[in-house]
Amino acid sequence: MTHLASGMRAGAIGAVGLLACGVLTACGSDGDSGGKGGKTSSAASGGEGGTAAVRTAYRKTAEEETARMTLRTETSAAGKSAVAQGEGAIDLEDGDSTMSISAGGQKVEQRVVDQVVYQKLPAKQRAQVPGDKPWIKIDLEKAAAEQNSGSSNQINDPAQSASFGKGITDRNTKKVGTATVDGVKTTRYRVTVDMDKLSGAAALKRQVGPTVPMDVWLDDQGRIRRQQITMGIKPTDRSDTSAAPRKMTVRTLIEFSDFGTEVEPEAPPAGQTTDMTGKLGKRQS
Template identity: 30%
Template structure:
């Protein structure tokens, strides 16, 4: 009887050891679920995210840009649509009130296009029915900051330069479960991997910012689409010592929405000088 009990006990131990080895080789359970898959290759996942976004065709976008310098903080907000395949977007940008809170600025309409930014209601001395055109590759920040809103596609393509990234976990965003990643991208690397539309833009930003390293937080849905991305840029203030810290947040939603964006005709573009202020 004692011998039989010993054999059964020894058999139980051997079975347990074999089961443990089998689980280590690929048993289902903790470490093999969705979280584990999301954490397996965060850098590769984020570098591919812009392509996934472009495959969706279009979306609505909300933007927020917070600038802080010398103890002063302002926030610029925008809303609109973006056509990722056509590389065209339209945003309605709201400037903050004056410090006294007594002056309302008219919203600026911005049209985003490859290599160009078109703005209406931008600057004194510009007729109300005219647009101002800016060559984005000529801007020291590539228009990641200048327009008061980061181009949604350019914001996504910054992720092509992801150097380091970690998977933080799942959370909920506007009723949708998303996966949160945190990391740092390099603008020089992003420019090399970007689409032709944003290559020169990101290369300009890499040279113009105080540093080419861009910390970010990004949230992807279960289809790998960017739902929210927040970048932290830093550039040198040309008028006073020190750097300006900028936090740019882009929210994307309503994928597949109609996004008919038409650029202004040449006769509607202002050719004069924009007054200061």
């Protein structure tokens, strides 16, 4: 589970952390919060069998090593919403990935290599980055350390939800039904993640409350084909008295397909990158 959590976080952090966080200046609204295709037939069962299936799904998925991945993140606050969508390929163990991300009518090329995110920005955004270089980079390990390596980074990045499996218990796992995801028959489970069972529980509960809902769709081999998690995030910095929204809702939908696909991203030349680790939050504030 640890490997898949790391891989999902690294592979998706660009869309979650860099594009969707622009909700305060987003234009318009997108009310579509559902997944791609797939009709679900209703059923209601769960218990110990369902809990075991969901918990082992992370290991079984990571054992496939690589996959195609699509990502959709919708961030809403103060009556506005921003949507980021991405597609590409990911190494499920170490998080190396290549992805094309679209948000706000613009597209970004992203690569993740050795836990460092590289994004090639559109010309309009590039002019706002020091050095006017085509690529920016963010070192995920350094960024986590600057945020005290703790729960706030886990919450601000919903793709880290693989680690939430530790908070799933028998009493809050339910089999919702079946659905076809990208042509594959799946079983859908709805779980409630108990924050008290996760590390950094106190901080997590302050930001998202005592529980978080999560849905997973598993194929007949027990692998994750789709995962959706929705969080209402409350700010913890009470020193900020600005008129910025005091709460945002983030819904992230991830889908996996084509297990075993080739993933070999390369870091851009150092001379074409600007290191933005620890600077993005300050520029957004």
